[in-house]
Every structure is written in structure tokens, then in C-alpha cells.
Amino acid sequence: MLSDDPATAGPVIALQDGSVAIDGRPVLRHLNLTVNRGEFVALMGANGSGKSTLVRTLTGLRPLSRGTLQLFGTDFGRFREWYRLGYVPQRPSAAAGVPTSVWEVVASGRLTRRRPLRPKSAADRAAIAGALEVVGLSDRARHAVTTLSGGQHQRVLIARALAGEPELILLDEPTAGVDLPNQEALAQALAVLKERGATVVLVTHEIGPMEPLIDRAIVMRDGQIAYDGAPLTDADVHTPLFGGAHAHHHAHPEPVSDHAVNVSSPVDSHPEVSS
């Protein structure tokens, strides 16, 4: 298939038999996932179930140890159309040493569509302004990011992903530790994206104000997909069916069902499952 092909028919994400190992430990095992154009997918599951790892795999930040990943019908190894992809990481990176304005952070997301050594075009500036408007932070454009609250910072990171006008947006727990007014602002921004026909994969612990947007829910459990189907409510996710997926953020010992021997000596600490 030609990479320039509009390819409106084919799936946006096609992961087949995908496995990921972190430091030799298998974390994701034999996953099959297909996401079609325009879908709004909520990816849920307990801490350590592998949902963050899955999203990072889909961006290429985690290499597959086996299986194949195709984005927009192109094998990931040959995928170069980065402007079609938008990524919102889990946490704002540690505050940088030099003051940085909100506008500058958002503008860095536009690099997917800019060639080096060329000035920003009018279209670039319009896209950056538009992205700030979608998350409701236009009036903060000239402020230093360090003056923002955690929820506002998270919205800046979403605007940064939007500045490249992507067709597929992957968000890694944008609502974690964000207060309700900011969650609602996030939901509004995502609603605008959905209207524009973007494909959204959202990792989340709680559904909250996102509920009306979600088309499909996927629940991860111990590195595998435990549920894939109609949207769930917050109450559903908390049932023991999904691996005792309490929405608690403090650590409950995870049930470890790995092939590896868990305790090799009485003084060994409990093996942790990293996400």
C-alpha cells in the first residue's frame, strides 16, 4: 500500500501477536488489537496491568519483542508519517531549567509538520493557536508553564499533541490526579477531537466526565486483554471480574500469575510488576 494513500478503509492501529518484555520480563503477551478510524477507545485496568506499556508500545517508545505493529497500514519500522500521530505522556516531564512559555511547549508539538531550518508558517501559528483554544488556555499562552496547576499543565500537553493536527491521539492517563473542573475541560477538548473525526486511545483509571465520548472499552489484566467491547461505567471496572481492579492508587499487592518462580528466598522482597 502506498503510504500517501488516504486509506480511510483500513484500521488505524493493527497489533498482531504483540509481546513486550521489560528487562527480560514478559509484560505484554500475545496481544491482538485493532482500532478503526474514528473510534474512541478507553483502555482500562489495574495498576501494573500493562495499559501504559501498551500505549507506549503503540508510539514506538517500547519495542515489540515479537509480533507486528502497523499504523495506518504501514509497518511501524517503515512508519514516517509522524504528523498523523499525537502522544500525551503520563506525567509532565520534570520542570526544565530554563523558563518556558505555554506557547513554546505547544509549538514543539508542531515539529511533526515542520522541516528543520524553516521559519514557522502562518498555518503553523494558526494550528498552535487553535490547539490552545481547544484546551481553553489561549489566555495563558505567554505564561511560564511553571505557573500552571497540574491539571492545566496536563491540558498544555494535550494542546502540544494537537498542534500537529494528528489523526490518531494516544493519551496516557491524562486524568490521573486532575481535579474535576480540569477533567471536564479535558473531556471538552477530547469531544472536539472526536467531532473532527480523530481516533482516540485513552488510558484511564476513572471514566468520569469522559463517559459520553467512549465508543469502546478495553480492560487489561496482567498484560493481556481481559475485556474488549461496549463502554463500561466506573462501577463495572471495579468488579473483581477485572482482576480486582480497584481504582485505588496506593499499592495493593498485585496477584502475580507469572510462569516465573516468585520467591526464591525468604528475604526476597515481593516481585513488583512494573507497568
Added chain:
Amino acid sequence: MIEVLSADFMIRAMLAAIFTGLAAPIVGTYLVQRRLSLMGDGLGHVAVTGVALGLLTGASPTWTAVAVAILGAVLIEIIRERGNSGGDVALALLFYGGIAGGVLITGMAGQSAARLQEFLFGSITTISVEDVWITMALAAAVIVIGIGFGPQLFAVAQDQEFAKVTGLNVRAYNLLLAVLAAVTVTVAMRTVGLLLVSALMIIPVATAQQLTRSFRTTLIAAMSLGLVASWGGLLLAAWSSFHVEGVSPGPTIVILALSIFALTWPLGAWLRRRRRRQAPFEEVAPLIHHSIQEHPHQHGENCGHPAIQHGDHLDYVHDGHRHASHDNHYDEH
């Protein structure tokens, strides 16, 4: 004084100072953003071995220093990328190895410590015509690349993982910055000396960010401050030489840069404090309507109480209370 300024050696020194003063803070800004402020210092130490190799082999110390500093920068970048906890110690070993090797090789080359000192503390007034050209060309390259690839270098320094997902070759840009830092170190070697190189890269940035809110203004302000410090420091040294023996430009440049920082810091501290105090209060509806029965004071502009945005109205901070105007009375918010 005028004759001194128009002397050939002084014109050469001023050209070197201007170009170095503009180039060093550009690289410094990216290094500070990545919290690698001491990298320039480390590269300066490594470059000492490069200078010594030049003295030993009879090659131009500038070029051997560039080569060894780039080698050191790439090595530091590889150690950093591996990210193991021993990286910090590995860097320290590299730095000490660099300076010890430099002193050792200089001795073997039969050169005096005074010759090495020219490179350690700068010798801008004895700079040769050829060295001025090299300094200007390398500094110009650093300025063009540092500003031309600004958006990419900024994105990589700001958030490496995000930069990777935008399709940038993060490793290549990390190496580019390391090489730029190595070249800057050798460029500034003649002006302020290898042991003070980092000062010219970092102090203007530290000064600029006292007052700025964006990366771009920090970069531009740091370049201006670098220019003022290096040119001003050179003139200061030239002027003092009429009154005191033995004032060399390297230290005066750094002391001048530090003095500007010392003057700016209180202003920055005051601005930060003011910004914190004027941050808007969280927009949450009050739990209860708590009105104040009688309030003899009329709040308003310039009433002496700080007025702070709270949603759609202003709260006046008053003895630890927040008073908001409501109909004909004030509410506690």
C-alpha cells in the same frame, strides 16, 4: 586608552570576545534546560589534554583541543544515554583524567606551566590573526546551528520521549548539542580560558532567567548579557592595566558576568514572590455564604490591599482574610 583600543592586538581581542560572548550562552541555554550546567566545565577539563597534545606534537593546540573535546563530549553523551547510576562517577573520572593527562603531557613536551596557563585562564590579548579567524568561524557556526536548529534542540531538551514520537532523531540532536558544547569550549578557551569556559556559558543564562518567562527571551537575553560581559570585561581589564599590574581579561569577564547576576538576582526574587502572591485563587464555589456585617473600609484600586483574581471577581487580601464585594457588603471567601 584610545591608542590601546585601536591597537591591532586589542582589535583582535575585541573580535574574539564579541563572537565568544554571543556563542557561549546559546549552548549554555540548552545545557541549563537539560540540567547539564556543569558539562561545559567537564569538557574544559578534557580539552586540557587536547591542548597538551598540540604542544607535544607541534600541531595547533586549538585544533587538537577541538578534536579531544568532541571525543570527550561524545563519550559523555554515551555514558549519559546509558543512564546507569555510575554515570555521574564516570563523568568525574573523565574530567580528572583530562586535566591530569594535560599537565602530564605538557611536562613531557618540555613546555612550561606558563604556556599551559595561557589556555587554562585565557590569553585573549596575545591571540594571533589566524586564531581570531578560527575563533570567529567556529563561533559563527555555533550561533547559526544553535539558532537554526533551535526548535528541534528545544524539543529534545524539553521532553525526549515526546520528541521521539514527533519523529525527531533524538540521539542525533543530543550528539549535535554535545559537539556544539565541545566546539564552544575551545572557542572560549582563548577568551576566558578552559577553567572558566563554563562561566561564560552558564552565568548569562542564570542571569537572564531571573527576569524571563519564555525560552526564546531567555536565549536572546543570555546572548546580550554574554556580549556585554565579555566585551565589558575585556575593556575593564584594558583600563585596569593602566593602574594595576597583572589584570587579565579572563577573570574580569567572569567577575563582570557574576556582578550582573548579583545585581539581577534580588529583582528576580522579588518578581517571583510577586507572581506567587498574585496567582489567582482556585475557582471553587464557597461552602457557605459568609458575609461581613460592617466593614468600615472601602476596598478598591490602590486601597493598599492586594487584589487577586478569583473566578469572575477580585478578592482583597486583608489580615489573612479574603474579602469579596457582594451587593452592598463584603463576603469572606
